[in-house]
Amino acid sequence: MIRFESPxxxxxxxxxxxxxxxxxxxxxxxxxxxxxxxxxxxxxxxERKESLLAAARRELFEETxxxxxxxxxxxxxxxxxxxxxxxxxxxxxxxxxxxxLSVSAGSDAREAKWWPAGGLPKLAFxxxxxxxxxxTRLRAKLEYTNVAWSLLPKKFALTDLQKVYExxxxxxxxxxxxxxxxxxxxxxxxxxxxxxxxxxxxxxLYAFKTKKxxxxxxxxx
Amino acid sequence: MIRFESPxxxxxxxxxxxxxxxxxxxxxxxxxxxxxxxxxxxxxxxERKESLLAAARRELFEETxxxxxxxxxxxxxxxxxxxxxxxxxxxxxxxxxxxxLSVSAGSDAREAKWWPAGGLPKLAFxxxxxxxxxxTRLRAKLEYTNVAWSLLPKKFALTDLQKVYExxxxxxxxxxxxxxxxxxxxxxxxxxxxxxxxxxxxxxLYAFKTKKxxxxxxxxx
DNA sequence: ATCTTTATTGTATAATCAACACTATATGAA
DNA sequence: TTCATATAGTGTTGATTATACAATAAAGAT
Numbered sequence: 001m002i003r004f005e006s007p008x009x010x011x012x013x014x015x016x017x018x019x020x021x022x023x024x025x026x027x028x029x030x031x032x033x034x035x036x037x038x039x040x041x042x043x044x045x046x047e048r049k050e051s052l053l054a055a056a057r058r059e060l061f062e063e064t065x066x067x068x069x070x071x072x073x074x075x076x077x078x079x080x081x082x083x084x085x086x087x088x089x090x091x092x093x094x095x096x097x098x099x100x101l102s103v104s105a106g107s108d109a110r111e112a113k114w115w116p117a118g119g120l121p122k123l124a125f126x127x128x129x130x131x132x133x134x135x136t137r138l139r140a141k142l143e144y145t146n147v148a149w150s151l152l153p154k155k156f157a158l159t160d161l162q163k164v165y166e167x168x169x170x171x172x173x174x175x176x177x178x179x180x181x182x183x184x185x186x187x188x189x190x191x192x193x194x195x196x197x198x199x200x201x202x203x204x205l206y207a208f209k210t211k212k213x214x215x216x217x218x219x220x221x
Numbered sequence: 222m223i224r225f226e227s228p229x230x231x232x233x234x235x236x237x238x239x240x241x242x243x244x245x246x247x248x249x250x251x252x253x254x255x256x257x258x259x260x261x262x263x264x265x266x267x268e269r270k271e272s273l274l275a276a277a278r279r280e281l282f283e284e285t286x287x288x289x290x291x292x293x294x295x296x297x298x299x300x301x302x303x304x305x306x307x308x309x310x311x312x313x314x315x316x317x318x319x320x321x322l323s324v325s326a327g328s329d330a331r332e333a334k335w336w337p338a339g340g341l342p343k344l345a346f347x348x349x350x351x352x353x354x355x356x357t358r359l360r361a362k363l364e365y366t367n368v369a370w371s372l373l374p375k376k377f378a379l380t381d382l383q384k385v386y387e388x389x390x391x392x393x394x395x396x397x398x399x400x401x402x403x404x405x406x407x408x409x410x411x412x413x414x415x416x417x418x419x420x421x422x423x424x425x426l427y428a429f430k431t432k433k434x435x436x437x438x439x440x441x442x
Numbered sequence: 443a444t445c446t447t448t449a450t451t452g453t454a455t456a457a458t459c460a461a462c463a464c465t466a467t468a469t470g471a472a
Numbered sequence: 473t474t475c476a477t478a479t480a481g482t483g484t485t486g487a488t489t490a491t492a493c494a495a496t497a498a499a500g501a502t
Contacts, residue, residue: 422467
């Protein structure tokens with residue numbers, strides 16, 4: 001029934017974060033051919049007795065040192081010819097970490113770097129397509145789930161949350177309507193604490209009541 | 222970099238249709254071990270130089286003779302131990318065909334049969350889980366896309382469309398509100414034709430203006 | 443005090459959703 | 473030809489939700 005040597009299977013991860021007023025993505029520089037020296041998604045081959053999710057988690061940890069994050073399967077890419085070494089089927093994952101995140105310390109020696117979603121370098125393999133797929137998914141999930149909240153730290157101001165929505169969707173939102181809607185969901189707990197900055201009124205901080213995934217009614221517009 | 226013999230990759234398909242007042246799914250009886258004689262999803266190993274989508278399409282055609290249908294990637298299952306023969310990664314697809322569909326003529330000699338979603342037999346491998354995943358996807362997509370329309374023939378009455386929504390979602394819908402909403406989308410073209418039945422007023426038939434996938438606002442409730 | 447910067451709050455209008463019941467038109471039987 | 477039956481078709485009202493829009497509050501720096 002098996003008609004040829006099996007494809008190789010990899011797990012690759014599209015990791016998003018927000019800092020510097022930008023939606024950013026983590027890429028690593030390839031140290032081996034093919035595409036040596038080019039930027040690519042972190043990822044690698046599935047190990048024996050390892051689930052796909054575990055492989056994604058392991059690869060990400062090796063590159064970034066990050067262990068706890070939002071991680072879900074994105075899509076599987078398996079067109080013949082997408083890897084010059086031979087048949088490779090890639091199960092892509094989609095991940096979110098709160099900003100700010102220092103990512104320098106990968107145990108893997110590869111260079112890892114955050115890139116703004118708007119200004120990515122030339123990418124190895126079909127990784128451009130995978131990233132487009134991830135961006136589409138992120139924007140879509142923003143509308144009907146609370147995943148975007150994984151991009152924030154434990155304590156945050158409502159303005160921060162609004163910023164996440166604006167940066168990901170690329171649309172400006174009305175502050176009053178945003179706050180009304182978010183608060184009406186009843187998923188945020190206001191904290192005693194405030195955050196103060198230079199020359200401004202201090203902002204009240206909030207925390208999520210739950211870390212669980214929630215399905216919302218379609219969100220904005 | 223490759224540490225062990227590669228996993229095998231299969232494409233399996235969860236095919237839905239509606240007839241007999243039921244949401245039905247196509248299963249095939251396995252003629253070889255493992256799970257010989259048990260029911261399973263149609264599918265099989267990826268061929269050389271064949272894309273994942275092409276593999277799903279080919280497997281489905283071999284089992285059912287169906288060529289034109291709605292087909293999208295569902296999810297990839299790769300836990301170690303899900304196939305007793307060894308490591309197998311399955312890319313599952315999700316398919317819809319209009320009813321009624323005669324499916325008897327698979328070129329493959331395997332027995333194929335439609336089963337109502339509510340009364341499935343014991344299934345081989347982890348196919349029960351895959352089917353649950355597909356049902357969840359179908360119900361979700363019903364709410365914010367027009368995919369469910371792939372379950373109808375070219376010409377249909379509004380009652381038929383409502384029936385699709387009711388059978389998939391398991392909820393009864395108000396006839397007046399349903400018709401208002403569907404027609405307000407402007408995606409249906411009323412035909413001259415009517416369909417007549419015994420002892421009843423004839424129903425006007427409609428057709429979809431487009432076959433393309435459309436993203437809708439969240440649909441019912 | 444005053445200036446600067448960001449935080450916070452409410453209202454009026456429009457659009458959408460949800461609940462609800464009767465009339466219309468065909469067939470077949472009396 | 474009338475009647476019974478079965479499904480098709482149609483509007484209104486009240487509730488909820490979405491949108492548009494601008495002034496005041498609190499802190500730090502000078």
